Amino acid sequence: MFKKTITHFILACVCCYSFSQTALATPAQPASVQELIRLSNAEQLVKEAVKNYAPYFQKHSEQVIKDYTGHQTLTEQDQVAAQKISKIFVNTVEVFLQQAKPIEIIQNIYTKQLSEEEVQAYIRFLKSPEGQSINKKMPIILQQTVQQINQATEKLTQDKKFQQQMTQQIADVLKPLPKKAPSK
Template sequence: MRWKFKIKPSIYRALLLSTSVLMSSALMAQPVQEKTLDHLIELSNFTGMIAQSNQNMRPMFDAQAEDILKNNLGVLELSSEQKHVAQKISLLLQKTNEAIISNPKFLHMIRKNFQQTYTEEEAQAYIQFLSTPMGQSINRKSSVMTNNILQETLAISNEILNQPLQMQKFNEQLASLIQPLLLKSKS
């Protein structure tokens, strides 16, 4: 025996609309909840890693301080007195960076980026991962790796930009960009 179902078009549309609404709400990602966000930030130790990264960046601050002095004094090598001043500048750069990363605006920025990056489901999965010893190990190693990449990138950038030809080319391009503004402001 064969059954025949005849559904009225209006009921069919209502059923289809209801199903699509239920499916779309199930497919839409939920924003990360505050409690989940707090737990994720705590487990990721993001602020601690940034503070450690600041300590690890000391060689970069040293190089930056020496470059600042060399550029401002117009010398290629620093005397012992100038190296001593460069160390003080390096410490100033590090303390300035520490003040920035401990500022409430910085911490708010971290929260905002976590919120914009992860859905509730992703945050829960990340928390599960970070709750394992392997997850914590990978998290620490990722921080070290990122810091190493940053330092090496800056070193390569400084090396390339401090080549006389490269510096001359950069200065010429910079001057060509600024010159029209200077001429315009004089008139």
């Protein structure tokens, strides 16, 4: 009986605590979220992310040219074409981002996921010397992250065993499907 009473008491305390946390949380205010986005340099981080993919786009463009021309070493004309294709990739991503409106997306996510109290705490942090220091380092952290992920991905995709496994897995999936009749 005593054990049951304590269990009910603990359960009631947990429920009350959870309810009080939910009830006390004020919805994030649009002006506060906008200040948070401004202080976190979200727009700059999005632009940096696109810029960080430029080397990847260049390498991919060069590979497209090599596959198309059969050249192992790019000629001057090939290099110009690869740069143009790379620019097309970058421009396409920029257009997609403009249409996707990432800042609005971030704003909506912050508004839904964070309370006003959490937004204010984050703003205080970003205004602190430590927050400003970390915030200034974020583009570098993101750039290095992208570079290292790209290097690891490139290394993996160039691995012959990995390529064979992927090819076999894809072949296994395609095997039961009807093949297109050869064109005459």
